[in-house]
Amino acid sequence: MVGLNTEGTEVGHGGARRLVWQLGVGLFFLLAGCTSEVHPPSYSFYHWETQLKVNDSLLHAHQADRLYIKAFDVSWEQGRAEPAAVLQTSDNTLAVVAVPIIFITNEVFQHPADTLAEDITALLDRSFPYPFAELQLDCDWTAGTRIAYFDFLTHLRELLPGKTISCTVRLHQYRDRAVQGVPPVDRAVLMAYNTGELGRWETDNSIVDPRIISAYVKDQPPYPLPLDLAVAVYDWAAVYRRGQLAYLINEPDLAELADTARFAALGPLRYQVERSTYYGGLYLYRGDLIRREVAGRDAALRLADGLWPQIAGVKSERIIFYRMGSRQWAD
Template identity: 30%
Template structure:
């Protein structure tokens, strides 16, 4: 009897160790700062002190740097969370860029962040997060930019890290930051003909991160997906995305079920705001709690501790979730 009790105790301890609890928050990626009651509740229940808000994007248009989709703010928006300004920069922004361009870009981004923080009275943190899918060809100039932004702003500069940038770290380089945000999604392109979930295929992720423990930067936060979309395929095999579709959206008498996540349209008409012809197919990609648990169990073996940032804070994605 004592042996059985010891065995049960051991199994209980092991199972508890396998499932760690991580502090979590969200990315806010919509252009207008506004929270409905579901989003307010989800944010209030999150367990870190911060929220990552995308302030604007930066692109290069006709050879000039341009801020794109700069945030606006609804009067009702409020949160006690510390705000981490997050800036998405296209990789092409760093094509054929010189030293003075880098200085100008860093100064312009810093000034626009300050302007928005002041204008909207946001409790900004001492951190600026940069999101860029840099490549081997742009890494040197991108890394110079990160260093320059730190010098100009006096802030802690952090950046995102894609899966391929971990796997090919010798080619892609190591960014000059103290902390990175590992993006555990976009494991393949949604515009390819594939039976895999392009948002998150756990086996692909594990393959890319098999040597994560060897990555030189050790302060790592983890971004996990909770979003969904529908991939529409027409008669020519071309694809487009419809944001925030779920399996329940496929319940329609004008749809023929092909699988649990895919339908064929039986009748020409407007669906989800777009006109679609008979024969078009829609495949929904969602992320289950089981997939997220699988990822965190894997990462728990690679990382000592980390916060989770869920992408993204939207009532369509947070309602009914088990965090």
């Protein structure tokens, strides 16, 4: 791997970057004529792969003291809530604090699930090998599922007394809190990515668009929960067939895309399949369109630095990068 040492130099091993940030934000508030107790953020990472692979060099480069680890998914399958992608690891210890995350599809809360909280805590107890003081829930709830999801969160807090319960908040939930509600948890994380219309071929980059993000956060009052921030560092390719999104390919093979016998470049990061072929484990047909989308490391750092003064409150603590394991950290 290349770039870790270079990355550490550019970021200043976390501490220097935070000093620069602190001076800049201090000047911001001085010029604004107000006082604030908002602190410079510390850095953390999301781990989203089923097989645990900890990049200790990356943690060290950013002075990260905790890792948010997806423990498993829960989706609605064959008439019931079913777990999937349960974390696989043979290591019982970590050098940083572990925070388990459970991803739950919104569809789960469109159906009665009276024992969901009990089932989840039982599976977490069996499958997550690390001690934890915080549990995070990730669900893109809607106004229609808000009551069921919030009831679930309340029940979960009752089952885990003494533990911090946090959850993710999408940009539309952050802005439209009067309709979407504020979840009954101890803390929240604003997810500042997946902002564009993925289903449209014309979209430039559905992962991150600073203009769209700015429109969601601009002039919003402080969020009524301690709020952290998550930004994206990863890339994928969206495949379109007959005008419809067909597939997403994580970290597509760039050498194969350069094969002009199979793919024709239509412009920056856009391609057309010239000859039916296998790509990324999928069979693509002649005429299929491919748009590569990139959320790079440096852009994520700039976005985070710009957003933090706008969304952070007194008890805000962390900028969390999604995700550890992305090849973008090596660029």
